[in-house]
Amino acid sequence: MNQSIICPRFEKAVSLLSQRWTTLLIYQLLNGPQRFGTIQSSIAISGRVLSERLKELEHQGIVKRDVIPETPVRIEYSLTEKGFSLEPILKEIENWSQVWVKKEELDT
Amino acid sequence: MNQSIICPRFEKAVSLLSQRWTTLLIYQLLNGPQRFGTIQSSIAISGRVLSERLKELEHQGIVKRDVIPETPVRIEYSLTEKGFSLEPILKEIENWSQVWVKKEELDT
DNA sequence: ATTTTTAGTTACTTTATGTAAGTTATTATA
DNA sequence: TATAATAACTTACATAAAGTAACTAAAAAT
Numbered sequence: 656m657n658q659s660i661i662c663p664r665f666e667k668a669v670s671l672l673s674q675r676w677t678t679l680l681i682y683q684l685l686n687g688p689q690r691f692g693t694i695q696s697s698i699a700i701s702g703r704v705l706s707e708r709l710k711e712l713e714h715q716g717i718v719k720r721d722v723i724p725e726t727p728v729r730i731e732y733s734l735t736e737k738g739f740s741l742e743p744i745l746k747e748i749e750n751w752s753q754v755w756v757k758k759e760e761l762d763t
Numbered sequence: 764m765n766q767s768i769i770c771p772r773f774e775k776a777v778s779l780l781s782q783r784w785t786t787l788l789i790y791q792l793l794n795g796p797q798r799f800g801t802i803q804s805s806i807a808i809s810g811r812v813l814s815e816r817l818k819e820l821e822h823q824g825i826v827k828r829d830v831i832p833e834t835p836v837r838i839e840y841s842l843t844e845k846g847f848s849l850e851p852i853l854k855e856i857e858n859w860s861q862v863w864v865k866k867e868e869l870d871t
Numbered sequence: 872a873t874t875t876t877t878a879g880t881t882a883c884t885t886t887a888t889g890t891a892a893g894t895t896a897t898t899a900t901a
Numbered sequence: 902t903a904t905a906a907t908a909a910c911t912t913a914c915a916t917a918a919a920g921t922a923a924c925t926a927a928a929a930a931t
């Protein structure tokens with residue numbers, strides 16, 4: 656039996672990143688602070704789930720929510736330091752995809 | 764509007780890796796070829812979903828299924844070259860988790 | 872002949888996500 | 902002044918994905 660126990664920190668990270676939309680959402684915020692509506696139209700996420708994800712990522716210290724007291728009020732979401740520190744992971748995924756994902760399988 | 768279109772290859776890679784259990788499953792197979800039952804007891808995945816995931820990953824060319832004609836027959840799952848090429852991504856996640864996932868949030 | 876083991880599959884339940892309409896606050900338009 | 906528009910959500914309901922537990926098929930061991 657190959658019963659090596661998986662590190663709980665790793666498991667936690669994986670469970671975060673493997674929630675649907677989370678990785679794409681963070682990737683999108685690497686481009687800078689963005690509003691709810693902008694995020695929503697950049698990835699195909701529904702408002703219901705986007706709202707849920709933003710709250711959870713805020714709770715995990717990955718995303719920051721800022722109320723900008725303009726008129727009308729503007730709400731901006733951005734990455735914290737912890738959020739930005741995920742960039743190398745996303746870049747690895749990006750690299751991998753350039754090498755290994757073929758045109759033919761894009762609609763699989 | 765920050766409407767930069769997300770690369771379809773990247774999206775495809777993300778959608779693969781963000782299916783529940785997929786990352787953990789691949790991580791487990793980095794330890795070498797394993798049988799259905801061994802995988803099942805190393806991560807908390809149900810048989811139903813494990814079977815589904817293995818089929819899909821085989822279809823994506825990430826996992827290989829080998830029937831070993833012993834008696835009784837033995838079935839071994841292992842990573843292909845494409846599968847192994849995901850290792851740097853998993854290592855990045857591992858590194859990140861060591862730095863950023865705190866003990867206190869393990870049960871969050 | 873009966874029980875075990877492995878690698879699944881099936882039927883059913885629970886959870887997650889999608890869809891579309893509604894809410895609150897403010898601003899623009901007729 | 903009344904009506905419509907926009908932004909950032911929330912709510913109720915529908916569909917899809919995952920969990921659970923029982924079942925199956927083939928072979929081997931008792």
